[in-house]
Amino acid sequence: MATVIASGLSKRYDGIRALESVDISVGEGEVRGLLGPNGAGKTTLLRILLGLIAPDSGTVELLGRPLDWAHRTALEGVAGFVEEPSFYPYLSARANLEVLAELDGPRARWRIGGALELLGLGGRAEDRVGGYSSGMRQRLGIAAALTRDPRLLLLDEPATGLDPEGAREIAGLLRRVAGEGVAVLLSSHLIGELDGLCDSFSVLRAGRLVWAGSAAEMRARAQGSAYRIATSDDRRARELASDRGGMRIEPAADHGLTLIAGEEDLDEFVLALGRAGIAVRHLARAMNPLESAFFALTGPDEGDR
Amino acid sequence: MSHPGALRGAYRAERRKLVAQVSTRVLALVCGLGPFAFAAVLSGQSGVPGDTLLGAWVHGSGYAFSLVVLGFGGYLGFPVLAGALAGDILSCEDRYGTWKTILTRSGTRRQVFAGKLAAAATLAVGLLALAAVSSVLAGLLFIGDQRLVGLGGTVIGAGEALWLVLAAWLLAIPALLGFASLAVLFSAVSRNGIVGVLGPVLAALLMQLLALVGTGAWMHGALLTAAFDGWHGLLAAPRFYLPLVIESSVAVGWIAAALGASWWVVRRRDFAGPPLPRRPGWEPAARIVLGASILTVILGLVSSVGPAAVTAARLEASVQPTFGRLLVLQQRELGRTVPAGAQANLRTSCRRHSGQSSGPGDDWTCTLTIVSPRAGVEPFQLTTVTYDLSVRSNGCYRAEAPPSFVGQQLMSDAAGHNVINPLFIFYGCFDTTASPPGRPVAPAPGSTRRGSKLTGPQGRALREAEQAAGPGVVRETEESERAIERQAEGSHPAEESSRLNLGG
Numbered sequence: 180m181a182t183v184i185a186s187g188l189s190k191r192y193d194g195i196r197a198l199e200s201v202d203i204s205v206g207e208g209e210v211r212g213l214l215g216p217n218g219a220g221k222t223t224l225l226r227i228l229l230g231l232i233a234p235d236s237g238t239v240e241l242l243g244r245p246l247d248w249a250h251r252t253a254l255e256g257v258a259g260f261v262e263e264p265s266f267y268p269y270l271s272a273r274a275n276l277e278v279l280a281e282l283d284g285p286r287a288r289w290r291i292g293g294a295l296e297l298l299g300l301g302g303r304a305e306d307r308v309g310g311y312s313s314g315m316r317q318r319l320g321i322a323a324a325l326t327r328d329p330r331l332l333l334l335d336e337p338a339t340g341l342d343p344e345g346a347r348e349i350a351g352l353l354r355r356v357a358g359e360g361v362a363v364l365l366s367s368h369l370i371g372e373l374d375g376l377c378d379s380f381s382v383l384r385a386g387r388l389v390w391a392g393s394a395a396e397m398r399a400r401a402q403g404s405a406y407r408i409a410t411s412d413d414r415r416a417r418e419l420a421s422d423r424g425g426m427r428i429e430p431a432a433d434h435g436l437t438l439i440a441g442e443e444d445l446d447e448f449v450l451a452l453g454r455a456g457i458a459v460r461h462l463a464r465a466m467n468p469l470e471s472a473f474f475a476l477t478g479p480d481e482g483d484r
Numbered sequence: 485m486s487h488p489g490a491l492r493g494a495y496r497a498e499r500r501k502l503v504a505q506v507s508t509r510v511l512a513l514v515c516g517l518g519p520f521a522f523a524a525v526l527s528g529q530s531g532v533p534g535d536t537l538l539g540a541w542v543h544g545s546g547y548a549f550s551l552v553v554l555g556f557g558g559y560l561g562f563p564v565l566a567g568a569l570a571g572d573i574l575s576c577e578d579r580y581g582t583w584k585t586i587l588t589r590s591g592t593r594r595q596v597f598a599g600k601l602a603a604a605a606t607l608a609v610g611l612l613a614l615a616a617v618s619s620v621l622a623g624l625l626f627i628g629d630q631r632l633v634g635l636g637g638t639v640i641g642a643g644e645a646l647w648l649v650l651a652a653w654l655l656a657i658p659a660l661l662g663f664a665s666l667a668v669l670f671s672a673v674s675r676n677g678i679v680g681v682l683g684p685v686l687a688a689l690l691m692q693l694l695a696l697v698g699t700g701a702w703m704h705g706a707l708l709t710a711a712f713d714g715w716h717g718l719l720a721a722p723r724f725y726l727p728l729v730i731e732s733s734v735a736v737g738w739i740a741a742a743l744g745a746s747w748w749v750v751r752r753r754d755f756a757g758p759p760l761p762r763r764p765g766w767e768p769a770a771r772i773v774l775g776a777s778i779l780t781v782i783l784g785l786v787s788s789v790g791p792a793a794v795t796a797a798r799l800e801a802s803v804q805p806t807f808g809r810l811l812v813l814q815q816r817e818l819g820r821t822v823p824a825g826a827q828a829n830l831r832t833s834c835r836r837h838s839g840q841s842s843g844p845g846d847d848w849t850c851t852l853t854i855v856s857p858r859a860g861v862e863p864f865q866l867t868t869v870t871y872d873l874s875v876r877s878n879g880c881y882r883a884e885a886p887p888s889f890v891g892q893q894l895m896s897d898a899a900g901h902n903v904i905n906p907l908f909i910f911y912g913c914f915d916t917t918a919s920p921p922g923r924p925v926a927p928a929p930g931s932t933r934r935g936s937k938l939t940g941p942q943g944r945a946l947r948e949a950e951q952a953a954g955p956g957v958v959r960e961t962e963e964s965e966r967a968i969e970r971q972a973e974g975s976h977p978a979e980e981s982s983r984l985n986l987g988g
Contacts, residue, residue: 229588230588231584231587231588231755232754250592254590255590258588259588260584260585260588261584261588262581262584263581264585265580265581265582265584265585266580266582266585267501267504267576267580267582268580269504269505269506270501270504274500274504277500278497278500278501279497279585279586279589281493281494281496281497281500282490282493282494282497282586282589282590282591282596283493283589283590284489284490284493284590323585327589327590
């Protein structure tokens with residue numbers, strides 16, 4: 180059963196397109212990654228799903244009920260946050276959750292202790308949130324969402340500020356939550372954060388849904404890893420790559436080139452560069468295959484197709 | 485999304501947030517301990533805050549002390565309280581970025597807004613009650629439960645005074661909530677806690693400034709600060725209630741307007757819009773200052789529209805009986821026998837140095853002529869006392885005379901104790917909504933009456949008094965004449981006994 184069915188969502192801010200006819204669905208127990216570069220419309224989509232703003236057009240059904248933004252109906256059982264989770268810095272973590280639980284009814288209050296322990300904040304629960312690191316606030320944001328006993332979790336960049344160990348812990352937690360039947364939709368502009376966590380992905384670019392499918396389909400789409408390469412003649416190196424199939428090459432943001440290719444194709448390309456008298460000055464893997472697939476989807480050429 | 489107890493939950497959440505704030509705790513300390521500290525300081529010195537209503541009595545009655553604290557509160561304390569509690573209640577969510585946090589919980593925007601208002605109102609009223617209880621207890625502890633001299637010169641027993649003081653504090657609630665509503669509005673419009681907190685304080689100062697200009701009752705009556713004065717009528721003699729009703733209604737009007745506008749702003753606001761560049765912090769504040777300035781100028785320009793609240797006739801009609809009652813009180817304190825029902829035979833004439841005959845100001849002067857018929861050696865004597873008055877637009881005044889006329893601030897009573905001289909500084913209030921009393925007028929040209937008809941020193945004195953005090957004393961002069969004539973004819977014993985013997 181789908182916990183989120185959104186169709187045809189469009190939203191403009193002062194004439195600027197934020198979302199254009201976006202469809203998305205998340206099934207029970209599914210973890211879906213919402214991917215896209217900054218400004219792709221991920222946060223706008225999450226705002227709409229959390230009932231914070233109404234779309235210009237389109238419909239949303241949450242947990243089988245149509246969402247009415249004016250009356251904020253159908254949001255029972257939905258929890259999450261957009262942008263970074265924010266709290267009252269002069270209150271302790273526990274007091275913050277207690278204040279929020281007041282808005283949700285007495286049962287939310289009972290879950291506070293468990294949620295804090297689950298997120299590893301039990302030992303710091305009485306500390307003022309003003310002294311929390313960014314990662315701890317992310318954890319507290321997830322704890323606050325869990326006190327609502329959600330059946331649908333909507334999280335905007337939940338791994339922001341977390342160290343690799345913390346990110347792994349949160350990923351493990353979200354998998355456990357999903358294992359209990361909770362649908363999770365989480366956004367990120369870094370697919371590497373979601374690798375191994377998500378069952379499926381929806382990729383947004385400039386407000387449009389450019390791809391949606393399972394994690395396996397995304398991997399299958401991947402041509403290979405992405406590499407950063409710098410040569411003695413980047414222009415000729417690009418021409419050489421363009422003449423060869425099975426790879427994609429683009430100028431990198433700072434300097435050098437970004438090359439997406441399988442290992443065998445890379446080997447052949449490097450040898451070809453040598454034969455052409457082009458020295459390789461730097462070569463390093465920048466992205467794994469999943470990341471490079473995401474890069475390919477959201478790169479400048481793909482998005483404009 | 486909301487559950488049945490969502491509104492109650494929103495209220496509890498907001499109350500908890502407010503209680504946890506340092507500013508709220510400091511305010512609670514000030515309200516709870518401030519009156520004790522103030523009373524302790526006052527008890528260690530002889531000075532009095534005489535410019536404040538009943539301030540001259542702070543050493544004479546614990547109840548007067550509480551009312552003086554109430555007066556200070558109405559001047560600036562309550563707007564500060566309202567601003568500190570309600571001025572950041574919306575803008576703090578902007579500062580902490582928590583609008584989205586609370587609006588993604590089980591409560592509608594309306595419930596969150598209502599919960600915030602209810603929490604701020606509850607705490608504001610709670611702290612007001614704390615200040616009331618604290619000031620009464622401090623007054624009773626450091627000064628005592630002596631009788632209270634009211635705003636009409638009447639002596640109010642301790643039991644009644646306690647209830648009146650508590651009622652006076654209770655009547656400050658509408659104005660307090662009015663300023664809290666203004667704070668919410670400033671907070672909603674500016675999204676800036678500083679503007680929200682200081683806005684009501686500046687508004688109160690502006691209103692107090694406006695209360696000093698113009699003579700019209702309409703603008704003065706529409707000021708929210710006037711609603712802090714509703715209790716004055718309870719202590720006046722005779723008591724009056726219409727200004728209290730009007731001022732409370734005005735406060736309710738301010739509350740409705742400010743909260744209506746605040747809700748309009750909050751309801752329309754996009755709390756989850758795009759990450760637009762932040763508006764410069766000064767821009768909303770500058771708009772508010774500009775709007776307030778324009779409003780102040782407009783109100784200043786219309787300040788004289790409408791009937792005059794403060795007139796010489798109203799002032800005379802209040803000063804004369806108030807002084808008369810206090811004169812009786814003074815004489816009794818001095819151990820002189822004053823029969824029950826005794827009253828001084830007075831003539832009063834009030835005028836302004838500026839030449840105007842109406843409007844609030846510090847330039848009022850009232851000349852009271854005391855006519856004291858005495859059987860025997862001297863049929864009567866005249867004593868003239870001139871008081872300088874500071875009259876406020878709400879009809880309350882403070883009168884002070886040079887000590888050469890009425891003695892020092894403290895005097896020795898019959899038992900030799902130092903007591904407050906009730907005539908040194910006295911206070912009064914009159915009903916600015918009542919029909920203007922018929923002020924005695926000068927005889928029309930050609931009238932047969934042209935000064936006292938009596939001959940001899942008495943007639944000369946009365947005529948001099950008439951000239952000194954102006955035509956307004958004619959009617960009283962006539963009464964005095966009749967009294968003297970009756971005295972000459974053998975007098976009425978009852979009338980005689982009711983006259984005050986100043987020379988005793």
